[in-house]
Amino acid sequence: MDLKDIQNLIKFVAKSGASEVKLETDDVKITIKTGSDTETTIVQQVPMQAQMPVQPQMQAAPAAAPAPVATEAPAAPAEDSKYITIKSPIIGTFYRKPSPDKPLFVEVGQSIAEGDVLCIIEAMKLFNEIESEVSGKIVKILVDDASPVEFDQPLFLVDPS
Structure with a gap:
């Protein structure tokens, strides 16, 4: 499987x-x-x-693992409904950069385009690049580097304007 x-x-x-x-x-x-x-x-x-x-x-x-997730997830929709939430497509470990000696994929305030790599999620020893499906500006990063993430957990808030 x-x-x-x-x-x-x-x-x-x-x-x-x-x-x-x-x-x-x-x-x-x-x-x-x-x-x-x-x-x-x-x-x-x-x-x-x-x-x-x-x-x-x-x-x-x-x-x-679900305890911290439950406290973070409700905060994202309550903040601003005008932002698009980018969610985790898989369960795994969230990384903000490709390796420890490389720069971050994205930072708050950075403009992104559709198809840009936002982060990596490691699942079952596989490193999956998570690409943006929207264009806009990163408003908030909702997960700490090297943290476990659940399926459908909010990762980023993006202002599409």
Whole structure:
């Protein structure tokens, strides 16, 4: 199962309104739980005989991640409705620059065009460049560098004017 399949599954479950979906194959076990406040996705890639000892550790880590997300997400829509919110298309780790010794992709006040790389999100050891789908000016960056992000979490506020 590749990253695109997992992303599509997450989107499907989020839209379907199901509260929990479990999928197991020979080498991957995926559990997606949605609740009224948070959405939790657990992805394990382990041999089936090693499944039991690893499972509690994997479930404990994602459970702690939604708490900061819940405090940041409501703040973005309340600020200014005239801004466009750029959201995370995947779950992973947010990076503002391509490597530690390189400059930032974008900064507050910088003008961006459609197709400009805004950040990188690392998911399952893959570095995914997140490109802008709008033109405008960066008003606010809503996530700290090297922070975990959830699917559909607001990352940037852009003034399209």
